[in-house]
Amino acid sequence: MAKVLVLGGGFGGVVAAERLAEQLGDEHQITLVSRSRQFVFYPSLVKLAFGKCETKDVSFDLRHAMLDRRVNFIEAEVARIDPSARKVAIAHGEVEGILPYDYLVFALGRRLATERISGFYDHAHHLLNLDKALKFGKALANFHEGHAVIGQCDGTRLPVPVYETALALSRLLEEKGERDRVQITVVSPNELGAEFEDPEAAAALDKTFAARQIQFVSNFAVEAITQNSVATGNGRTIAHDLLMLLPPFRGSSAASHTGITNDEGYINVDLAMRVLGQERVYAAGDCVNFSGPKMGHMATRQAEVAARNLAAEIDGREPVARYVHELKLVIDEAGSDNIYLYKEIGNEGPAIIKRGRFWSLAKRAQQELWQLSHV
Numbered sequence: 332m333a334k335v336l337v338l339g340g341g342f343g344g345v346v347a348a349e350r351l352a353e354q355l356g357d358e359h360q361i362t363l364v365s366r367s368r369q370f371v372f373y374p375s376l377v378k379l380a381f382g383k384c385e386t387k388d389v390s391f392d393l394r395h396a397m398l399d400r401r402v403n404f405i406e407a408e409v410a411r412i413d414p415s416a417r418k419v420a421i422a423h424g425e426v427e428g429i430l431p432y433d434y435l436v437f438a439l440g441r442r443l444a445t446e447r448i449s450g451f452y453d454h455a456h457h458l459l460n461l462d463k464a465l466k467f468g469k470a471l472a473n474f475h476e477g478h479a480v481i482g483q484c485d486g487t488r489l490p491v492p493v494y495e496t497a498l499a500l501s502r503l504l505e506e507k508g509e510r511d512r513v514q515i516t517v518v519s520p521n522e523l524g525a526e527f528e529d530p531e532a533a534a535a536l537d538k539t540f541a542a543r544q545i546q547f548v549s550n551f552a553v554e555a556i557t558q559n560s561v562a563t564g565n566g567r568t569i570a571h572d573l574l575m576l577l578p579p580f581r582g583s584s585a586a587s588h589t590g591i592t593n594d595e596g597y598i599n600v601d602l603a604m605r606v607l608g609q610e611r612v613y614a615a616g617d618c619v620n621f622s623g624p625k626m627g628h629m630a631t632r633q634a635e636v637a638a639r640n641l642a643a644e645i646d647g648r649e650p651v652a653r654y655v656h657e658l659k660l661v662i663d664e665a666g667s668d669n670i671y672l673y674k675e676i677g678n679e680g681p682a683i684i685k686r687g688r689f690w691s692l693a694k695r696a697q698q699e700l701w702q703l704s705h706v
């Protein structure tokens with residue numbers, strides 16, 4: 332019998348645990364550990380902030396969902412992993428102390444490095460969890476005029492909700508008849524759409540922003556925030572009346588000091604999703620060291636590959652599944668001009684770009700399907 336520990340109750344951890352339960356015999360024990368028993372469908376948090384759905388539509392109880400799938404669930408905070416001793420230290424929660432394992436899947440996501448931006452905690456909104464999205468939603472409801480600044484920092488690695496927030500805000504203000512009272516500016520350390528490494532993608536975004544009179548300020552790496560302004564390290568400043576800024580990301584601190592991460596704390600893996608230099612340890616999701624944006628569909632695919640290879644390793648078979656690093660996303664503009672983009676990262680060829688109302692519906696259907704299959 333093998334004891335498999337899966338750390339993290341996001342897309343990466345949940346999909347890894349589910350696939351392992353499907354592929355491993357009943358004699359093996361699968362345990363999922365996460366700090367909260369609530370799963371959150373992050374890609375819908377922009378909709379939640381703008382009042383287009385409710386908390387119950389974008390979250391479910393993990394313990395219940397896992398019960399049906401032969402996965403034990405432990406609600407607890409992981410302090411650190413010790414791959415050489417095959418142990419995980421738990422800080423607090425339903426269990427405390429040390430959890431031993433035979434095989435590990437690390438899927439603890441990324442850390443929000445808000446401490447790197449002075450004034451972030453006091454003066455910026457973000458929407459990277461349920462509470463913050465709801466709080467931003469309240470600020471939106473009370474915002475009727477002035478300058479809205481929406482943006483990402485150096486190292487954020489998540490452009491989609493930034494673009495979606497600016498577009499949704501423009502729509503909301505139009506609906507309320509207040510659009511001409513508000514200036515919307517998107518700030519970024521990069522050029523518009525640079526994260527997608529494709530000129531056509533950048534042009535599509537540029538066209539959409541121009542149609543909505545959204546200003547884009549590039550090469551603007553926010554380093555300090557006050558109640559009324561955001562500033563770069565070299566003294567450029569923009570005044571704001573409402574600020575939604577995504578902070579820099581870093582890898583999970585539970586893996587730091589283990590020698591398995593790069594300088595930003597992301598875990599080094601091969602394309603079989605095995606952690607480099609370690610035996611019996613796999614990783615998937617935002618926590619791993621791949622280039623470009625960090626996205627849910629990547630976490631899901633990486634988790635499927637990790638689970639297949641881990642199940643093969645336990646059964647004494649060759650681990651043959653390989654991860655292909657590609658971008659597949661929808662920028663939902665809250666109307667009829669949504670953008671779908673597909674691109675294999677590192678491939679010089681052009682991205683596939685499509686536009687239209689359908690893509691918003693497709694994104695929503697994906698959320699509903701995920702929700703339906705877990706409640």
Ligand SMILES: Cc1cc2nc3c(=O)[nH]c(=O)nc-3n(C[C@H](O)[C@H](O)[C@H](O)COP(=O)(O)OP(=O)(O)OC[C@H]3O[C@@H](n4cnc5c(N)ncnc54)[C@H](O)[C@@H]3O)c2cc1C
Pocket residue numbers: 338339340341342343344364365366367372373374375376377407408409410438439440441458459460489491492583585615616617618625626627628629630659660661
């Ligand atoms: C607002 C928003 C919009 C997005 N839009 C899109 C989109 O349109 N398309 C797309 O593909 N992707 C999108 N993403 C990105 C996508 O949601 C992430 O890439 C995905 O959630 C990563 O999954 P993960 O399992 O690696 O990490 P996470 O989802 O972050 O899960 C990590 C889990 O580990 C738990 N955890 C972390 N640390 C500890 C610890 N120390 N102890 C115990 N538990 C811990 C967390 O509570 C969480 O349950 C969006 C994300 C956000 C926030």
